[in-house]
Amino acid sequence: MKLIRCALFGLPDDPRLQAIHQAIEQGELAAEVVFERADLIGITPELIRQNGVDQIVLVSPDSTLTAFFKAHFARQTVCVHPSLLPAFPEEQAVEHALRYGVKVSGCTVYRLNGDILAQAVVPVYESDTVSKLEQRILEQECRILPEVLQFLVSCTTNEES
Numbered sequence: 001m002k003l004i005r006c007a008l009f010g011l012p013d014d015p016r017l018q019a020i021h022q023a024i025e026q027g028e029l030a031a032e033v034v035f036e037r038a039d040l041i042g043i044t045p046e047l048i049r050q051n052g053v054d055q056i057v058l059v060s061p062d063s064t065l066t067a068f069f070k071a072h073f074a075r076q077t078v079c080v081h082p083s084l085l086p087a088f089p090e091e092q093a094v095e096h097a098l099r100y101g102v103k104v105s106g107c108t109v110y111r112l113n114g115d116i117l118a119q120a121v122v123p124v125y126e127s128d129t130v131s132k133l134e135q136r137i138l139e140q141e142c143r144i145l146p147e148v149l150q151f152l153v154s155c156t157t158n159e160e161s
Contacts, residue, residue, distance in 0.1 A: 004153050005052050008036040010059035015142050016080060017059055023146035030153045031055075040065060045072045055152060058112075059145070066112065074113040078152075080145055081108045082137045084119050094134050098124065105133060107141045109148045118148045 010017050017036065023029035034051045037043065048056070056077040058065055069077040083093035085108040090096060097105045106121040120140035124133060 002153065003030050003032045004054040004149065005034045006031050006149070007034050007048060007051070007053045007056045008059070009038070009057065009065055010036075011038050012036070014059050015138060016145055019142035020057065020146050020149065023150070029146045029150045031149060040068055043068075048073065055149065057145070057149070070112045075111060077112040078117065078145075078148065079110055079112060080141045081110065082134065082141065084108060084121065085110060085116060094137065095130050098128060098130060098133060105137060107137050107144065109141075109144055117151075118144050120144050 006020075008017055008020065020029065020031070021033070024031050024033070034053050054076065056069055056073055058069065058077060058079045066079075081089070081093065082105075083089070083097060084104070084106045087102075088094075088096050088100075088105075094105065102124055104121050105124050106119055108116055109118045110116045120143065122133070122136045122140055
């Protein structure tokens with residue numbers, strides 16, 4: 001099976017990055033990490049192309065990273081957001097969802113070009129605090145992000161067959 005070449009962007013101790021590494025180590029994700037960074041220092045479109053990066057993963061996108069990758073690699077860039085997009089697209093999505101009184105929340109894995117690739121629903125309980133709900137959403141982000149990447153591997157493999 002072909003390996004997809006990934007560039008990962010996020011803090012080194014981010015559980016979502018750890019979930020990707022764990023999926024690779026356990027053979028659940030046919031991927032190779034080309035590089036892993038927390039910022040854009042030294043990153044250029046040419047560097048990404050020269051390294052044959054198939055997928056870029058932003059686990060904690062900030063405006064600088066998002067703008068750079070949206071301008072150059074919107075279709076290749078996969079992001080995760082702690083809401084069921086299009087609801088609560090802003091930064092404090094979990095806090096806003098609780099304030100709004102939703103009964104379910106969740107997470108979305110999407111491409112920067114707007115394509116939603118997967119979502120996971122998380123129930124909201126009356127006793128929830130922002131941190132409790134964020135933790136349950138994070139667990140689902142860690143589950144579906146590697147699954148989506150593996151799905152993209154299978155799509156790539158099928159296109160080449």
